[in-house]
Amino acid sequence: MRFCEHMKTRDFPCEFCDTDQPQQRKLVTLTRQRRGQWYIFEDVPAWVCPNCGHRYFDADTAQAMEDRMISPTVDARPVTALAMTLPHTPEG
Numbered sequence: 001m002r003f004c005e006h007m008k009t010r011d012f013p014c015e016f017c018d019t020d021q022p023q024q025r026k027l028v029t030l031t032r033q034r035r036g037q038w039y040i041f042e043d044v045p046a047w048v049c050p051n052c053g054h055r056y057f058d059a060d061t062a063q064a065m066e067d068r069m070i071s072p073t074v075d076a077r078p079v080t081a082l083a084m085t086l087p088h089t090p091e092g
């Protein structure tokens with residue numbers, strides 16, 4: 001994997017589409033779930049495919065999120081959310 005820090009892009013083909021465009025470094029918000037508990041992570045550095053929007057995370061970033069789900073840091077704050085399911089409709 002080649003990495004160009006100064007350009008904030010990554011020359012690595014997206015696994016989900018055929019774009020030749022480099023992934024872009026962005027801060028994103030994402031949710032994770034462990035043992036029925038949802039976690040929201042904000043300002044997470046990610047590599048984002050400019051074509052399909054798929055997000056890739058560096059190994060240390062992914063590990064940091066895993067660690068915080070096991071031992072949440074002092075900045076963790078409870079939020080209220082509404083979870084719901086859309087009715088399933090057959091395709092076609």
Ligand SMILES: [Zn+2]
Pocket residue numbers: 014015016017018019049050051052053054
């Ligand atoms: Zn893509």
